[in-house]
Amino acid sequence: MANINLKDRRIECKIVYYGPGRCGKTTNLQHIHNAFKKQVIGDMISIDTQGDRTLFFDFLPLGLGKIRGCDVKIQLYTVPGQVKYSSTRQLVLRGVDGVVFVADSLKVRREKNMLSLRDLHENLKKMGLWINKIPLVMQYNKRDLEAEGLPVMPVEQMEKELNRQLKVPSFNASAVNGQGVGETINACMKLTLRDLQRKFKWAQD
Amino acid sequence: MHSKPKLSSLFKEAELYRQQGLLNETLDQYRKIEKIIRKQAIGKNKETLLIKITADIEMVEKELNSFIESKEIPEVSEKVRELMRTMFSLDDPEVKGSSLMGEAIALAGFGQYEAAANAFERLLDFDHLRLDSAKKMLLYGLEFNGEKEVLLLLRKWETDARFTMEEINYLVKHLQYLLKTEKKRKNPDLPDIIEPESNVTENDLIDISDIRLRSPDVSGKESGVKLTVNFQHGIKLNIVVPQEQTEVAHALPAGKLIKGVVFSSNIGTFSGTIYVLLNRKIDFGPHIGDTSVNLKVIDISGR
Numbered sequence: 233m234a235n236i237n238l239k240d241r242r243i244e245c246k247i248v249y250y251g252p253g254r255c256g257k258t259t260n261l262q263h264i265h266n267a268f269k270k271q272v273i274g275d276m277i278s279i280d281t282q283g284d285r286t287l288f289f290d291f292l293p294l295g296l297g298k299i300r301g302c303d304v305k306i307q308l309y310t311v312p313g314q315v316k317y318s319s320t321r322q323l324v325l326r327g328v329d330g331v332v333f334v335a336d337s338l339k340v341r342r343e344k345n346m347l348s349l350r351d352l353h354e355n356l357k358k359m360g361l362w363i364n365k366i367p368l369v370m371q372y373n374k375r376d377l378e379a380e381g382l383p384v385m386p387v388e389q390m391e392k393e394l395n396r397q398l399k400v401p402s403f404n405a406s407a408v409n410g411q412g413v414g415e416t417i418n419a420c421m422k423l424t425l426r427d428l429q430r431k432f433k434w435a436q437d
Numbered sequence: 438m439h440s441k442p443k444l445s446s447l448f449k450e451a452e453l454y455r456q457q458g459l460l461n462e463t464l465d466q467y468r469k470i471e472k473i474i475r476k477q478a479i480g481k482n483k484e485t486l487l488i489k490i491t492a493d494i495e496m497v498e499k500e501l502n503s504f505i506e507s508k509e510i511p512e513v514s515e516k517v518r519e520l521m522r523t524m525f526s527l528d529d530p531e532v533k534g535s536s537l538m539g540e541a542i543a544l545a546g547f548g549q550y551e552a553a554a555n556a557f558e559r560l561l562d563f564d565h566l567r568l569d570s571a572k573k574m575l576l577y578g579l580e581f582n583g584e585k586e587v588l589l590l591l592r593k594w595e596t597d598a599r600f601t602m603e604e605i606n607y608l609v610k611h612l613q614y615l616l617k618t619e620k621k622r623k624n625p626d627l628p629d630i631i632e633p634e635s636n637v638t639e640n641d642l643i644d645i646s647d648i649r650l651r652s653p654d655v656s657g658k659e660s661g662v663k664l665t666v667n668f669q670h671g672i673k674l675n676i677v678v679p680q681e682q683t684e685v686a687h688a689l690p691a692g693k694l695i696k697g698v699v700f701s702s703n704i705g706t707f708s709g710t711i712y713v714l715l716n717r718k719i720d721f722g723p724h725i726g727d728t729s730v731n732l733k734v735i736d737i738s739g740r
Contacts, residue, residue: 254458279517285458287510288517288547291524317510323525323546340454340462374457381446382453 233327236432243434244305246327247420250352251334252344253285253313256373259407260334261292261308264417267410271295273305286312289324299425301436306421313348322355330367330424332416334407335394337374339383342393349394367423368400371416376406444470444486451493460501467494510548521547538566542573550581561599568604568687569718575612579619587612607687614691633694633712636736639671648676648711648732649699650685661699667729673714678728686728691716700737709737 234245249257258278265276273295279288290310297304311321333352335345353363378384387404395402401419405412429435451466471490477483513521525543526536541556554577560570571594578587591612594600600608651661662685664676678686689695693713700707715731 277520279513279520288513288521319546320548323543326525338454338457338459338462340459340465377453377457380453382450 234329234428234432236428236434238432238434241302242305243302243425243428244307245329245424245428246307246309247330247332247417247424248325248328249308249310249332249334250321250325250348251313251373252336252341252348253315255313255334255336255341255345255348256405256407257310257313257334258286258290260332260371260373260405260413260416261290261310263407263410263413264294264308265292267414268294285314286310287317288312288320296421299435302434304425306424308417315347315351318351318355321351322358325355326359328356328359328361328366329428330369330420332369332371332420333394334371334373334405335390337372337384337390338377339385342385345390345394364398367420367427368398369416369420369423370395370398370400370402371405371407371412372402373405373407373412375404376409376411444473447473455497460497460504464494464497464501467497512549512551513547518544518549518552521549538570538573541570545573545577548581550577553577561597565683567599568607571600571604571608572611572718575608575615579612579615584616584619607690610690610692617692633733633735635672635712635733637672637709637734642672642734642737643702643704645669645674645700645702647701648674649701650695651697651699672734674711674732674734676730676732677719677724678730680726680728683728686716686718686730689713689716689728689730694735700734707737710735 234243236243249260251257261276261278265272271294272292274293277291278286279290289312290308292308294306294308295304296306309324311317311324331352333349335349356363356366372387372390375384387402391402401423403412403416403419405416407413447466447470451463451470454463454466467490471487471494474483474486474490521543522540525546526539537556538560541553541560544550544556545553554574557570557574557577560566563570574590575587578590591605591608594608595605645666647663647665649661649663662682664678664685667675667677669675678689691713694710695713696710698709698711700709711732712735713730714733715729717729719725719727719729
């Protein structure tokens with residue numbers, strides 16, 4: 233849950249990057265860390281990985297400065313994608329205000345995307361949140377791999393399989409090159425702040 | 438027979454999966470290639486290719502095994518634990534010791550069982566947190582150390598002066614429930630032996646606003662205790678027992694059948710039997726510290 237102090241005009245909210253293992257969640261954060269230096273207000277914390285797999289979480293704090301009279305800070309987190317780290321994902325999701333779901337465009341990862349989206353749905357439900365109510369943005373990552381000759385799913389197929397019911401904003405990306413990373417996080421931040429405005433009326437006219 | 442360019446593109450694909458860290462997909466691809474090579478007519482390259490693909494498969498299998506066999510969740514340094522504690526601890530500043538409880542739950546959630554168990558152990562000294570800490574030790578102990586270790590823990594508490602006989606009995610029942618749930622989770626085909634059948638169909642039951650428990654061991658008083666229904670789904674009800682009524686929450690352990698319950702609705706009252714499906718302390722959100730209890734209505738009669 234966002235930390236909103238209307239007296240001091242401060243907002244701190246939490247956005248979590250979710251998705252199957254190896255889909256590029258940490259790469260998204262690394263790119264944000266390198267490319268949005270002005271907004272980065274602390275070190276990126278990336279603890280204990282096993283052969284560059286996230287075991288626990290990554291963390292990156294951002295400061296957006298003053299938005300409609302409020303000092304806005306955003307904490308970005310990633311969850312471990314491997315199926316076995318379910319309790320860690322639940323823990324990282326606690327208090328979430330917005331979600332970026334990173335889907336892997338590789339054809340061989342089709343089922344893993346769907347399982348991870350279902351896992352997100354279940355974990356949100358355990359916290360009394362609904363996937364179709366929470367600010368959510370979809371990212372179709374690794375689009376660049378098509379040029380390398382790897383079989384990649386058409387965006388239309390991914391939209392149909394992952395976003396047909398949710399109908400949330402979606403972005404093509406190649407996090408390793410930074411493509412689509414900024415658009416994705418910007419859209420998620422906008423949705424999240426709009427949602428918090430609806431709930432807490434924090435913005436000044 | 439597969440042409441050379443086809444094989445080389447399959448090799449390239451496998452290599453790219455490997456670079457992506459997708460070891461299972463890499464292995465599948467190498468096995469596909471191996472099959473193709475074996476089907477090929479004898480050629481001068483066949484042996485060389487087979488040697489290469491066998492070596493590749495062995496290497497990926499080795500990598501995969503080391504990943505699978507690695508200790509699932511490694512114990513981390515104190516510095517990292519400190520981070521986990523501060524970033525994910527959910528505590529209630531009003532309750533003494535709850536900060537340590539929040540930290541311990543966060544550590545356990547990250548698989549740091551030893552550190553979490555030490556913190557829970559310290560919390561056993563607090564009268565108001567003892568039962569909750571012990572329940573968490575049973576829950577996480579079962580997950581990380583198994584049934585045998587948890588039974589030893591319970592045996593140790595039986596001679597621990599901090600626990601009353603009543604608390605030990607409650608913990609024994611709680612462990613029985615955890616073991617049944619664990620067994621069910623590991624073997625979902627097992628019939629559910631703990632949940633009795635209901636004689637009530639979903640259509641028979643109108644919206645219930647609150648329930649009154651009359652049983653002396655639940656209410657402790659003749660008039661009974663009234664609990665508001667938080668939500669209802671068919672014959673299943675959820676109530677939130679405020680932390681001020683801890684004794685009521687403790688008297689509703691999962692697996693308990695309670696007769697003589699009075700149900701109130703907007704058209705009148707009726708009595709019946711409920712079965713406690715779940716009793717869980719809420720450790721985050723606006724109801725932190727309260728207990729969420731899921732109930733199933735087993736039978737009803739008029740009044």
